[in-house]
Amino acid sequence: MIWSDPSTMTPEIMTWDLPSLVVILPLLAAVAAFLLPSAAVGIGLGATALVGAASSALAARLLASGPEISHLGGWTVPLGIALRVDGFAALMLVTTAGIGMLVGLAASRSFAAKGATEAPAEERQRLFFWPLWLLLLAGLNALYLSSDVFNIYISLEILGLSAVGLAVLSGKAAALRAGLTYLFAGLLGSLLFLLGVDYLYAATGRVDLASLGAIDEMTPALSMALVLMLAGLAIKTALFPLHFWLPAAHSNATAPASALLSALVVKGSLYVALRLWVDVFAPTAGLGTLIGLLGAGAIVWGSIQAMRVDRLKLLVAYSTVAQIGLICLVFALTDEIGGETAWQGAVYLILAHAAAKSAMFLAVGRIAEHLGHDSLERLHREPLRPGMAQVAFALAAVSLIGLPPSAGFLGKWLLLEGAMRADAWLWVGVMVLGTMLSVAYLMRPISGFLRFDRVEGPVIMPSRLDAADLWPLGLAVVAIAMGLLAATPLSLLAVGSPFVVPEVVP
């Protein structure tokens, strides 16, 4: 991740309305990629790179001069809508563009044009991946910057629809079936969220987060709104036991789509939930404990399922269920003494999981491409060993388990520290248990990679380094390196942090 130095930037960029641009740019590019299918790859990669550059510049600007607010249309809230950029939002913007770029590079190779031999299904994937990814990017960026609950609802719809499109990109029957369930689950989540928005507006006459955050008294209507919105977001985030749609949707999608869905899409709704929880509503102890318990349930259930399934892709998908549960433990901790540390840890776990899980799905895609299957039982018998993809998988696993010096380690450490400072030993125990379980299920494929005693015939290692292996490897390295280079992200996260007294924004 490259952080531009603010002093080297031209003053012109320093005055641009970058928050609007990071939403509008991918939108225009999505239309362009749909309009000109033959140039879609170039448009997609170029736009993602531009959005990444704009996001980095925005992050640099934030580090230099604090949080920003753009009043759209020139109308101030509560009449208009404002885009608000704080450190958390900027961090998500940069991470999303960065991961999107690497996954996009992987996709540009796996969906490469094959000329006359191309099957209709392959052509469809090649043509539709880019508009869908760019719409997804626009939806995510809109979500990160939104400071208005109704606007968040619309952004969630863009995100949800483009995510369903990506989930069914392969066109296979299993993917279509899973995609339909995903669509229904996502719509149910959206409608619950919208119902919550209705209650908020009915009770307060406001939909902007700043006004809502200033309300101290929790009335029954506000509690109802909070519960409805969090329930809707829990479905979209696949928090146990509302994760029913995730394993099928994520494991049947094509590899780059799975990577985006698991790394970024579920984090979008989790981001909103965390923001509402910390910025807007005074945390409610009982509800926080309940979400924490669901998180603990997710860790146990997701891990047990990951230990039982026979398909590698399904294992990785269930690992997402467990990891989401781990991150959701923070809801039980924000109200305590170590709340800020736990929150930092959760944010870092979101970033770490995004990098590690996209690396893992891409690596699994490469392994399945080599072997022609992704059965766990047959891994150790296979004479063919796609070494680089396996290394990428293992490195990603290091971060998911939380071994030092990975980003996963740092996130988990901060979350643990927050729990220990709050004397919340129950949650410490859950985290330790979750770590052990993650070792257990991730060792299933890794031991398969490393066992050679049952191979029938000579072991074959692809001798030539394939460029396609670079992208999962790169993402896995990012998942490790973000643990070593944590100073800048953490100081960015402190900009406009909800845990410190907010500075007055001019």
Place this chain on the structure above:
Amino acid sequence: MLLWLVFDLVLIGAIVWLAWAALAARDGFEMIVLFMVLGLFVALAWVRLQAPDVALAEAAVGSGITGALLLKTWRHRRGRAAGDAAADARPSRALGFGVMGLVTVLTGMLAAVLVLIPRPAPSLAETVFANLAVSGVDNPVTAVLLNFRAYDTLLEVVVLFAVVVVVWLLGDAEADRRAPRLGSIFFGFARLVLPVMVLIAGYLLWLGGFAPGGAFQAGAVLGAVGIVLLLGRLYTPTAADRLPARLVFGLGTVGFAGAGLATLALGNAFLGYPPEAAKTWILVIEAMLTVSIAATLAGLFFGAAPSGRPTRESDR
């Protein structure tokens, strides 16, 4: 007053009964028709709640276009659903009552909390009316949708675009998408109604500036024109229409976002129109939205990227 009370009670009764009847219907076609009638009654309820803009949208989109999409899907599935045990299977009675109980409890809680909210409920209506004079339009709903919260509307147009992209991804281009052959009465009907519908769409678009109406309602009516054209095979899209279709689908997003970039270039905030020309900006954006929404809705009805060669004259 008493008369209105009676009317409202009958309306409420009809809505609840239609909803129940639609849910209880065994036949898909019956269910869809009941759902469309339900939409019309809900539109009436919106009129009674003094929300004519919502009523128009509910009637045009919620009942009309949605009904057409449902009927199209029903016809598409009719041939293959027979013998599909999974599709025919109904959930068990116990599950049905369980869900009903849960929904009743939840609805009761929602209603109770709603009643507890002190009246008059706070709202932004006063702020909207205070700023109406500088918004460029006289209809407060249009002022909110196209000016105060134009960014929301931009993203809503993007949602429509995303839907049509996914439909083109999934739509089976090889399937025969021609409408059933319709009799001569239909063509007489179309000849009479189509020009009027185009006129109504234009009128609704213009009306939005000062009275209930606007791009979404106008787009829905214009989209219905497209549906009638498709149904009567008066227009059969071919592969050559793909690029123009893509252009029109994207027009709403590009036009709206482009207007935003133009305002930035003028030195204003994003989507901050120059106050003296706000009406013109809004009207131009709405015109682009109307065309784009209409094409998108008709495109959704068609259900796939068009394929095949231009129709021969003898097919008509």
